[in-house]
Amino acid sequence: MPPVEKKSQLLAIVIVSFLISSSSALPFNEALENKPSHPYHSDSNSSPIQGHSFLNFTGPISHNSQINATWFAEVSVQESYGTELLDNRSLGLLVQIDSILGDSDGWIDEEESNQFAALVVSARNWTDAYSGGCCSFDYSNMQVSGERQLAVVPPETGPVNRSEGHWGWTESANLSGLSDGRVLRLIDLPRVGALIEEVPIRIGLPEGWEFKFSPMSDIIYGNPGGFTVNRSEAPVAHDIRITIGENIPPTILASRFPSSSTTSMNLTSSFSASCSDSPLDSPIIQWTVLNGSKVVYEYQNPWFEISPSEIGFSHGDVLSVNATCTDFHGETSHWNDHSLIDGIDPDWSGTITANGTVATNIEIHDAVIEVPAGTELQFEINGSDESMLPVFLEMFTNISEGWRQFGMFQHMFHFTAIQGSEVNGAHISLNERHLQRSPTEISVVLLVTDDAGNSAMNEWVVRVLDSSPPTVIPRLLSNDVEIEFDEAHQDDQLTLDLSHSFDDLDNINDVIWSVWVDGTSTSSSLPELLISEANWTEAESIPLPMLSQGQHEIIVSSTDSKGNHREEVIDIVILPKRGAHISVIDASFTEGSKEGGMATLVVVVQNAGSDDAFARVCLSDICGRWTEQPFSATLESGPALRTIEFQFELSEERIENLTLQWDSAPAGTNGEIALEVKIESVEGVSDTSMMLILSMIALLATVYYLSRSGD
Structure with missing residues (x-):
C-alpha cells in the first residue's frame, strides 16, 4: 500500500474512533456545559510521552447490572525513547528496530517500520480492559464489547541518528462490565509501569453520579462528574482506587452572630455558612435577606454582615435570611433564619450600699463616689427590657486585670475599695515610698444588654479616701550593722531605724512619731519616752539607751495627716554582753592540804560573757587540764560557773606564780588571772x-x- 494511502486510512480510523467516543459521552458533555475543566493532555511538553485517554460511562449504573463505557486513548512517543517491546531499551527505539528487526545498517526502511507497527498491534491486542491499561469496575474486569479500533503510527523511514521524530497509536473501544449490590462503586486503574499509564486519563460519569473518595486524591483534579487522574504522578506501583456514588444534596451548616431570638436594629449581625459535598466540588452559597416577603439584599459568599437599620428595617420588623447551597449537579440545600428586629435599649435601676448599710450620701447616678479604704461596696442592679426576654448584667472594674462579674435580670455586684498599686508600698524604693501620692480612683462600668445585643451603660469613679495608718517597718542596728531583734547584747550601741516605714498617701515628712522603750531604769517600771510628736528628721534613726539583759518593748506611735494612727509594739531581747568576761569567784585548798605534801587547789571561775571559753590553773609552767566543756553566760541561766581542781606538791606556805588561764576562740581573746592563796599548817x-x-x-x-x- 502506498504511504499516502496508508496515512489516509490511519487518519480515517482515528477520526471515526474519536467520533464514536464523543457521541457516547454526549450526555455527559452536556452536563458539563459551562463548567471549567483542566486539559487532558500530558502536563509537560518536555515529557517523551504525550497524549491523553478517556473513560466515559455512557449509561446508568444500577445494582447488579451491566455497565457500559467507552474507551479512547491517543499516545505519542519520542523516537529516542526506547520501548519495552524490544531488548536493549536504553539504545532508543530507532536503534532497537534497526538492530533487532532490521539489518543494522543505520537506516529504518518501510519493512522495518511495518514490522514494528505489527509488534505494537500485537501488544495492544487486548480484550480485558484492565490488562489494556484502562480499568476494572466493582472488582470485575471490563471487557471489550464489539470491535476494538486501533491505529498505529510507526516511525518514519530514515536514518537512526535523528531525534525529532515520534511514533504512537490511537485506540478506542466500547467496554462493558457488571456492578455488584453495593451503594458505592469502585473504579480501579492499574499502575504497573505500562506506557499507556504515562498519559492522563479523563473519567466521565453518568448524570447524577460523582467522585466520592480516593486515597490518591492528590493526583486527581477536575469536578465531581468529570475528573482527570495523572497516573504518572502516583508515588507507588499500586492500583489507584476511586470511589464513586450517586449525587446527594450538599450539607449546609450556617449560623448567625450574635445568636439570639431577636436582632438589634443598629448593630451589625454576621451570617456564615459552609457546604460540604464531593471533595472535587465547590458548592455555591447564595444568601437572600427579606423584610417580610420583600427581598432587600442578596449576596454570594460564605459569609456576610448587615446592619438592619441601613437596609430599611425598623423596630418590630421580621428579618428573614435564607442560605442556599448549590452543588455541581444543581442539587440544593437550604437554611433559614427568622428574628424580630429590636430597636429599643434595655433599662435598669439600682441602689448602692456600703458595708451592708444603705448609704444615703451615695446616689446611684453620682458620677464620683468617695469612700474610705476598705469599704465594701454593693451595687444592687435590676435590668428590664420591653421584649420581656432575659437581660444580661455585667460589671467591669480596674481593681485587677480581668475583674468582671455577671448577672441576669437582678444581681448584687460587690467589691472592696482599696488603694491600688500606685500608692506607696514596700515594693518600691525608699525614696519613692516617702513621696506624696494621690488617692486611688477605681473605674466602674455597668453594661446592661438585652437579647438582641442592644445595651445601656453607666460609669462611676470610686475615689478611695485615706483611712489606713502609716506602715511601720523597724530595723535594729548594732554599730551600724543590721541585726535581728533577738540578737542584741548588753553594752551594744543600738539604733532603731525606721527609714523603711511609709504612709500609703502622705509624704513621710507629714507623719508624726513618738517612741518609748522600757527597762532603762531600775527605779521605775514606766517606759522612757525617747521622742515625742517628732518629725521624720528625728524619727528616721533613733539611738537607744543602754538596756539591761532580758526582754524589753519598744513602742512606736505614728499618725498621718488624716489622723490615722498606728501603735506598733516591738519586742527586743538583750543578751549577755559579747565576748568572754572571766573572773575568779573563789580559790582555796581542800582539807588535808599541807606544806611538804600534795595539795588540791579548788578554783571557782565565772564567765559573764556570751562567747564560750575554756579555763585551767597553772603553777609557773606546770598547768592542769582545760575545762572539759566550754562555758558562757545565757539569758536564761545568767553567768556560767565552773569549778577547777589543781593538784601539786606544796613546798612552802606562800605560793607564787599561780594563775588561772582562759581562752575564747569565738571571741578571739584569752588571758590569765593571778591567784593569791595561803595555806595554814595542818598541825x-x-x-x-x-x-x-x-x-x-x-x-x-x-x-x-x-x-x-x-x-
Missing part, C-alpha cells in the same frame, strides 16, 4: 580544833551541873 589547825572541843565539853558539863543544883 596548827588540829590543836585549835582540840581546844575548841575541850571548851565545848567543859561548857556542857557546867550547864549540866547547874541544872542539877537547881533541882
Whole structure:
C-alpha cells in the first residue's frame, strides 16, 4: 500500500474512533456545559510521552447490572525513547528496530517500520480492559464489547541518528462490565509501569453520579462528574482506587452572630455558612435577606454582615435570611433564619450600699463616689427590657486585670475599695515610698444588654479616701550593722531605724512619731519616752539607751495627716554582753592540804560573757587540764560557773606564780588571772580544833551541873 494511502486510512480510523467516543459521552458533555475543566493532555511538553485517554460511562449504573463505557486513548512517543517491546531499551527505539528487526545498517526502511507497527498491534491486542491499561469496575474486569479500533503510527523511514521524530497509536473501544449490590462503586486503574499509564486519563460519569473518595486524591483534579487522574504522578506501583456514588444534596451548616431570638436594629449581625459535598466540588452559597416577603439584599459568599437599620428595617420588623447551597449537579440545600428586629435599649435601676448599710450620701447616678479604704461596696442592679426576654448584667472594674462579674435580670455586684498599686508600698524604693501620692480612683462600668445585643451603660469613679495608718517597718542596728531583734547584747550601741516605714498617701515628712522603750531604769517600771510628736528628721534613726539583759518593748506611735494612727509594739531581747568576761569567784585548798605534801587547789571561775571559753590553773609552767566543756553566760541561766581542781606538791606556805588561764576562740581573746592563796599548817589547825572541843565539853558539863543544883 502506498504511504499516502496508508496515512489516509490511519487518519480515517482515528477520526471515526474519536467520533464514536464523543457521541457516547454526549450526555455527559452536556452536563458539563459551562463548567471549567483542566486539559487532558500530558502536563509537560518536555515529557517523551504525550497524549491523553478517556473513560466515559455512557449509561446508568444500577445494582447488579451491566455497565457500559467507552474507551479512547491517543499516545505519542519520542523516537529516542526506547520501548519495552524490544531488548536493549536504553539504545532508543530507532536503534532497537534497526538492530533487532532490521539489518543494522543505520537506516529504518518501510519493512522495518511495518514490522514494528505489527509488534505494537500485537501488544495492544487486548480484550480485558484492565490488562489494556484502562480499568476494572466493582472488582470485575471490563471487557471489550464489539470491535476494538486501533491505529498505529510507526516511525518514519530514515536514518537512526535523528531525534525529532515520534511514533504512537490511537485506540478506542466500547467496554462493558457488571456492578455488584453495593451503594458505592469502585473504579480501579492499574499502575504497573505500562506506557499507556504515562498519559492522563479523563473519567466521565453518568448524570447524577460523582467522585466520592480516593486515597490518591492528590493526583486527581477536575469536578465531581468529570475528573482527570495523572497516573504518572502516583508515588507507588499500586492500583489507584476511586470511589464513586450517586449525587446527594450538599450539607449546609450556617449560623448567625450574635445568636439570639431577636436582632438589634443598629448593630451589625454576621451570617456564615459552609457546604460540604464531593471533595472535587465547590458548592455555591447564595444568601437572600427579606423584610417580610420583600427581598432587600442578596449576596454570594460564605459569609456576610448587615446592619438592619441601613437596609430599611425598623423596630418590630421580621428579618428573614435564607442560605442556599448549590452543588455541581444543581442539587440544593437550604437554611433559614427568622428574628424580630429590636430597636429599643434595655433599662435598669439600682441602689448602692456600703458595708451592708444603705448609704444615703451615695446616689446611684453620682458620677464620683468617695469612700474610705476598705469599704465594701454593693451595687444592687435590676435590668428590664420591653421584649420581656432575659437581660444580661455585667460589671467591669480596674481593681485587677480581668475583674468582671455577671448577672441576669437582678444581681448584687460587690467589691472592696482599696488603694491600688500606685500608692506607696514596700515594693518600691525608699525614696519613692516617702513621696506624696494621690488617692486611688477605681473605674466602674455597668453594661446592661438585652437579647438582641442592644445595651445601656453607666460609669462611676470610686475615689478611695485615706483611712489606713502609716506602715511601720523597724530595723535594729548594732554599730551600724543590721541585726535581728533577738540578737542584741548588753553594752551594744543600738539604733532603731525606721527609714523603711511609709504612709500609703502622705509624704513621710507629714507623719508624726513618738517612741518609748522600757527597762532603762531600775527605779521605775514606766517606759522612757525617747521622742515625742517628732518629725521624720528625728524619727528616721533613733539611738537607744543602754538596756539591761532580758526582754524589753519598744513602742512606736505614728499618725498621718488624716489622723490615722498606728501603735506598733516591738519586742527586743538583750543578751549577755559579747565576748568572754572571766573572773575568779573563789580559790582555796581542800582539807588535808599541807606544806611538804600534795595539795588540791579548788578554783571557782565565772564567765559573764556570751562567747564560750575554756579555763585551767597553772603553777609557773606546770598547768592542769582545760575545762572539759566550754562555758558562757545565757539569758536564761545568767553567768556560767565552773569549778577547777589543781593538784601539786606544796613546798612552802606562800605560793607564787599561780594563775588561772582562759581562752575564747569565738571571741578571739584569752588571758590569765593571778591567784593569791595561803595555806595554814595542818598541825596548827588540829590543836585549835582540840581546844575548841575541850571548851565545848567543859561548857556542857557546867550547864549540866547547874541544872542539877537547881533541882
